[in-house]
Amino acid sequence: MSVNPLAVVREFTPRTRAVLAVNAVNSFGGGLVLPFLWIYLGEIRGLAAWIPAATLAVQAGTAVFGGLAWGAVLDRLAPRSVVTLVMCVAGAGTGLYAFATSAPTALTAAVVYGLGISGVGTVLRFLYAGAATARERGLAFSADYAVFNAMTGLGVLVGGLVAASGPGSDAARFAALYLADGCTFLAAGAAFFLLLPRLDRATGPAAPAEADTARRPVGYREVLGQRTIAVLLATLTLCSLVSYGQLRSGLPGYLTAGGAVGPEGLSGTFAVNIVVAVLTQVLLGERIQRVRRSTVLATTGALWTAAWALVLVAGRQHGATATVTAMAGVLLLSVGEALVFPVITGLLNDLAEERTRGRVNAMLSVAVSTGSVAGPLLAGATLPLAGGLPLVVSLIAVCAAVALVGTAFRGVLPSAADLPDPADTAARDGNPDPLDARTGAPEGAPTADAVVTAPSPKGSAPVTTAP
16 A cells, blocks of 8 residues: 555644754755865865864864753753754854855854754754654654755755856855855744744643653763663664765775776765665655564664675676666665664654653764764775775674664563554653663563553654754
């Protein structure tokens, strides 16, 4: 039976639809400038070669620490205030790049933008996690992934056209793109500030949950002390390393080092990645909600193992054979990527207590960012060795480990988290660490097979840039 994506979206509450719509605009703005920072600072502004590298490093470092700070703030303040502030900071940061004619300006923009963008994904996932039912929450994470990829890809195309053939000088065109990106963030912040109270009132107040959150402050040590969440975050880091972290570093480096695949073939593999990622969510996003999350994780590990094996073979071929084999590998990578990240996001939010949800989503962002940064570092260190063979073999081993972790989780996760009841409520407080359930759950805690329900979502109801 076919699934109508529009029918699925109509199932969402007005709040979830509003968050998706606002993030679509936001993702388009991010796509306008996504590939250009190095070119813009180095070639268009004529800055020294070390400045683009330092800018990206400062931006990434600020994003890690900023993400942790935003997570703590979300666990203490109303999401409306936090999401508006996050969008304004990110908008100011990317807008500053339009005036980056010197190292101090570029580095200042990097600090402001890194601080802001680190909170964008965290607050959006926090808002999706407040969906009315488990089914809606899972579908929202999947829809967000598809929207992000589609609108970012569209933004990249438009940005490329403007940068190459728009009116005015090169510097003016690039500056306009960064200002446009900044305007999308500011528009998103204004929309959330105006819409959230109205949408919250339509669903009814949930003040007791927010009051309870404020009374029970926790730290990141307590979050990581829950072994299931800690293992999932570590697994998510590995997933990011072998997919996002290698797609633009190890994969092209390995395939082009020996001339196996040329620039045209490499462009084709990137096109396959974007198209397949979006189509996978459109075609399978609803169906995957009826599959155990541990099974999705294990299946993704198996798909990625086969994908990198195909890449390994492609790097030893030439011409059309190498290109077709590489595209087949990227296709499997893209399918697994589109399935596993929304599923793990939903699982982490199901396991999180309401009072720690902000921190859990912040750690999720940090895990994805860490894998995305570690991937190029690993590729740079290992590609010169034996034509990149140790790198690809290592990635195959990591993917096999992800498959084993998914299999092991089948006997560990509570059934309500592994395969949520579509009618189950969105969040719950006080859930035990499922890994501890093997030796006995805390007194009064739900058992591994219990269907756990929760209080109303935060706020009365219910996008580094992310990779």
